[in-house]
Amino acid sequence: MLFPMPFHSLLLFTVWLLLNNSISAGHIVLAVFFAITIPWLVSGMRDEHPKILKPWLAIRYVLMVMKDILTANVEVALLIIGPIKKLNPGFVAVPINIDSDLGITLLASTVSLTPGTVSAEVSKDKSWLYVHALHLDNEEELILSIKQRYEMPIKEIFGC
Amino acid sequence: MPLYLEIIICISLLIGAVFLLIGSYGLIRLPDIYMRLHSPTKASTLGITGVLVASMIFQSHLKGSFSVQELLITLFLLITAPVAANMIAKTALHYRKKPLERTQNQELMETIRDREEPQKPSES
Numbered sequence: 001m002l003f004p005m006p007f008h009s010l011l012l013f014t015v016w017l018l019l020n021n022s023i024s025a026g027h028i029v030l031a032v033f034f035a036i037t038i039p040w041l042v043s044g045m046r047d048e049h050p051k052i053l054k055p056w057l058a059i060r061y062v063l064m065v066m067k068d069i070l071t072a073n074v075e076v077a078l079l080i081i082g083p084i085k086k087l088n089p090g091f092v093a094v095p096i097n098i099d100s101d102l103g104i105t106l107l108a109s110t111v112s113l114t115p116g117t118v119s120a121e122v123s124k125d126k127s128w129l130y131v132h133a134l135h136l137d138n139e140e141e142l143i144l145s146i147k148q149r150y151e152m153p154i155k156e157i158f159g160c
Numbered sequence: 161m162p163l164y165l166e167i168i169i170c171i172s173l174l175i176g177a178v179f180l181l182i183g184s185y186g187l188i189r190l191p192d193i194y195m196r197l198h199s200p201t202k203a204s205t206l207g208i209t210g211v212l213v214a215s216m217i218f219q220s221h222l223k224g225s226f227s228v229q230e231l232l233i234t235l236f237l238l239i240t241a242p243v244a245a246n247m248i249a250k251t252a253l254h255y256r257k258k259p260l261e262r263t264q265n266q267e268l269m270e271t272i273r274d275r276e277e278p279q280k281p282s283e284s
Contacts (some may be wrong), residue, residue, distance in 0.1 A: 090264030
């Protein structure tokens with residue numbers, strides 16, 4: 001099969017041309033070469049991903065996360081400059097309820113990029129996400145905000 | 161180059177530089193490795209984005225065509241930064257790095273390292 005992963009081939013093709021900012025014949029040949037060989041090499045280690053059921057929700061989610069990244073940056077910057085003595089770091093176990101690996105990866109990445117938390121580990125049975133918080137005021141509140149703000153939309157997007 | 165473009169480029173360069181500075185400053189200022197992780201994953205993303213936006217506007221004006229490489233760099237950064245942070249956190253846990261003394265829920269660290277479930281989630 002020439003294109004085991006058609007979407008990824010297309011993605012590789014465009015990203016290569018965008019990275020080089022050119023559509024000269026040489027780069028198109030190279031892009032086609034990558035679009036065929038790379039998926040062919042890696043298709044063996046791919047596992048099934050759930051389909052995006054609600055693309056509009058996904059776009060809204062991306063925009064929301066971008067906004068949160070902005071606020072996260074400012075918040076963390078303020079925490080870094082502010083008095084260190086007032087910081088109360090802590091580990092938190094967040095119960096999660098997502099079946100797919102892709103969903104958990106997305107959730108963990110979002111948690112790392114958004115205010116005051118870095119995800120450290122997932123439990124073996126994939127039902128707990130361990131998070132380190134730079135400043136932990138209220139554990140319950142943090143868990144609730146992660147679950148409502150990020151987990152719910154991811155679950156809806158993938159329908160799992 | 162028109163003045164308003166220069167102003168926009170300057171502003172985004174300054175914002176980027178300030179956040180990068182704060183992010184790096186956090187690396188030396190914060191007391192333990194788990195807290196230090198927060199500064200490069202967050203403060204630097206905005207910093208890099210600021211610099212790249214400036215570069216994007218400048219290059220687009222210079223070449224007369226929209227330059228998208230910078231957007232791709234930002235995207236790659238957003239994808240890779242959490243993964244790197246996650247790996248560093250894992251490594252630190254396996255090396256049993258001591259967190260700051262007032263860190264809450266330190267008893268969880270054993271469970272996190274072994275990827276077990278927490279014994280009993282606090283009922284309160």
